[in-house]
Amino acid sequence: FDGVQKINASMELFETELGGSGGKILKEPEAFLEEITAKMTPEQKLGLRRMYETRGDLLVALGAAKRAALDYKCAVTLDPDDAGIKAKADQTGADERLKKAGDGKIPVTVLTGFLGSGKTTLLNHILQANHGKRIAIIENEFGEVGIDDALVKGNIMSDEENIVQMNNGCICCTVRGDLIAGLKKLIKNSKKTGKTLDGVVIETTGLADPAPVAQTFFADDHVQHHYRLDGILTLIDAKHIAQHLDDEKPEGVENEAVEQVAFADRILLNKCDLVESDKELEEVEQRIRAINATVPIKRTTNSQVDMDYILGIHAFSLDKIVEMDDAFLKDSHDHQHDPRVSSVGIDVPGEVVPEELNEWIGWLLKEKGVDIFRSKGVLAVKGMKDKFVFQAIHMLFANSQQGPWADDEERRCKIIFIGKNLDREELTSGFMKCMSQ
Numbered sequence: 467f468d469g470v471q472k473i474n475a476s477m478e479l480f481e482t483e484l485g486g487s488g489g490k491i492l493k494e495p496e497a498f499l500e501e502i503t504a505k506m507t508p509e510q511k512l513g514l515r516r517m518y519e520t521r522g523d524l525l526v527a528l529g530a531a532k533r534a535a536l537d538y539k540c541a542v543t544l545d546p547d548d549a550g551i552k553a554k555a556d557q558t559g560a561d562e563r564l565k566k567a568g569d570g571k572i573p574v575t576v577l578t579g580f581l582g583s584g585k586t587t588l589l590n591h592i593l594q595a596n597h598g599k600r601i602a603i604i605e606n607e608f609g610e611v612g613i614d615d616a617l618v619k620g621n622i623m624s625d626e627e628n629i630v631q632m633n634n635g636c637i638c639c640t641v642r643g644d645l646i647a648g649l650k651k652l653i654k655n656s657k658k659t660g661k662t663l664d665g666v667v668i669e670t671t672g673l674a675d676p677a678p679v680a681q682t683f684f685a686d687d688h689v690q691h692h693y694r695l696d697g698i699l700t701l702i703d704a705k706h707i708a709q710h711l712d713d714e715k716p717e718g719v720e721n722e723a724v725e726q727v728a729f730a731d732r733i734l735l736n737k738c739d740l741v742e743s744d745k746e747l748e749e750v751e752q753r754i755r756a757i758n759a760t761v762p763i764k765r766t767t768n769s770q771v772d773m774d775y776i777l778g779i780h781a782f783s784l785d786k787i788v789e790m791d792d793a794f795l796k797d798s799h800d801h802q803h804d805p806r807v808s809s810v811g812i813d814v815p816g817e818v819v820p821e822e823l824n825e826w827i828g829w830l831l832k833e834k835g836v837d838i839f840r841s842k843g844v845l846a847v848k849g850m851k852d853k854f855v856f857q858a859i860h861m862l863f864a865n866s867q868q869g870p871w872a873d874d875e876e877r878r879c880k881i882i883f884i885g886k887n888l889d890r891e892e893l894t895s896g897f898m899k900c901m902s903q
Contacts, residue, residue, distance in 0.1 A: 469524045477517050495540045515544035519551055528684050530784040571694040574666045578676045579701030580710050580723045581840035581884055582859030584736040585669050588769035597773045599664035602652045646686050653692050675722055676729045697781035700730035704750055705740040727757045731781035739767045810893045811882040817848040822900040835861035843881030848902045
C-alpha cells in the first residue's frame with residue numbers, strides 16, 4: 467500500500483516534468499501515452515516503463531489484477547520487445563497470482579448500514595446459525611454509552627476472546643489503529659488457544675463510511691498477510707432509507723448512507739415488512755441501482771438470510787473500488803461527520819417506572835422522532851425480573867425481554883439516543899424523571 471502511494475507520487479512528478487498535469491498519467495494512462503510518447507527521450511521511456519511495471523506488480527500484490535494489467539499494457543507500449551512484461555500483461559496470469567495470494571487468509575466481512583438498519587440483529591443470526599464456523603466479531607458503536615455488546619447474544623461459537631469492542635470513536639475516522647490492534651489480537655488469541663478462526667465480521671457504526679475501513683486491509687502489512695476482505699455487506703432499512711439518501715449535508719460532509727450503498731458488494735434490503743407495497747420496494751431498489759448499478763440485492767425481514775449469501779462470498783474487488791474511487795489507494799481520508807449529528811448516552815443505577823417511561827417515550831418519539839435516527843437501551847424496570855430491551859428508529863418503537871438479571875448483578879439502565887440537533891439536558895432530565903425514587 468505504501469509502495470503504491472510512493473510510485474503514484476513519483477509518476478505524478480514525472481508527468482509534470484514532461485509538461486503534463488492533472489494526474490492523467492494514472493487516471494488515463496493510455497491517452498497520456500498517445501499524447502506524450504513521441505516527445506520522450508529513450509531514457510524517459512525506460513524510466514516510465516519501469517514505473518508502470520512496478521506499479522503493476524504492486525497492484526497485483528494488493529489484488530487489483532485488472533488495473534495492474536492496464537499498467538503492464540502501458541509498459542509494453544513503451545518497450546514492446548520485453549518478453550517479461552508481455553507475460554505479466556496476460557490477464558489470466560495476473561488473476562492466477564491474485565488467487566494464490568488469497569490462499570490461507572482469514573476472510574473478513576465488513577457489516578455496514580445506516581442507523582437502525584438491522585446490523586446487530588444480523589450479527590446475532592450469524593453467531594447462532596448452524597454453519598459450524600468459528601466467527602470473531604469486532605464491534606464499533608457511535609456514542610458514549612455502549613449498548614450493542616449487551617444486545618449481541620453469543621453462543622458456543624462466539625467465545626469471549628473472539629469479541630473485540632471499539633467505542634472510543636468512529637471506525638472510519640479515528641480508530642484505524644484500534645481496528646488493526648483488534649485484528650492482531652484475534653490472531654494472537656487464535657494461536658494461543660489453538661482454535662482456528664474461520665472468519666471475522668466487523669460491525670461498523672451506522673454513521674461509518676466503509677471506504678477507510680476497507681482501506682485498512684491494504685494499508686497494514688500484518689493485516690494483509692493474515693486477512694483478506696471477503697465483502698462489504700450493507701443493510702438498508704427499506705422504510706427509512708429514502709430520507710437518509712436525500713438528506714442535505716453541510717458543505718464538505720459526506721452522506722454516509724450514500725457511501726454505504728456505493729461501496730456495497732451485497733445489499734440486504736431489510737425491514738420489507740414495514741413497507742406498504744411492492745411498488746415502494748421497487749422504487750427503493752431503483753434508488754439503490756442509481757448509486758450502485760450491479761450490486762446484488764436481497765429483500766429480507768428481521769435480517770433473516772442464508773449464511774452462504776453473506777459469508778465466504780469472495781465478493782470484494784479492489785479493481786471495482788479503484789474504478790469507482792481512484793482516491794481509494796491514497797492514505798488521506800478526509801471523512802467528516804455532520805456536526806449536527808451527535809449522541810446522548812445515559813448510564814445510571816436503579817430502575818425505571820414502566821408507566822412513566824411509556825408516557826415519556828411516546829411523547830419523545832412523537833415530538834422529536836424525525837430527528838432521532840436511533841435510540842436503544844437495556845433497562846431495569848421496576849417489578850420486572852427480566853432485562854427490558856428498548857429500540858426505536860425515528861418514530862417506530864419495539865421492545866423485548868432479554869433474560870433475567872443475575873442475583874449478583876447491579877440493576878441499572880443504559881440508553882443512548884443518536885440523531886440530529888439533540889438536546890442533552892432535555893433527554894437526560896426527561897429520562898431521569900422516569901426513574902424510581
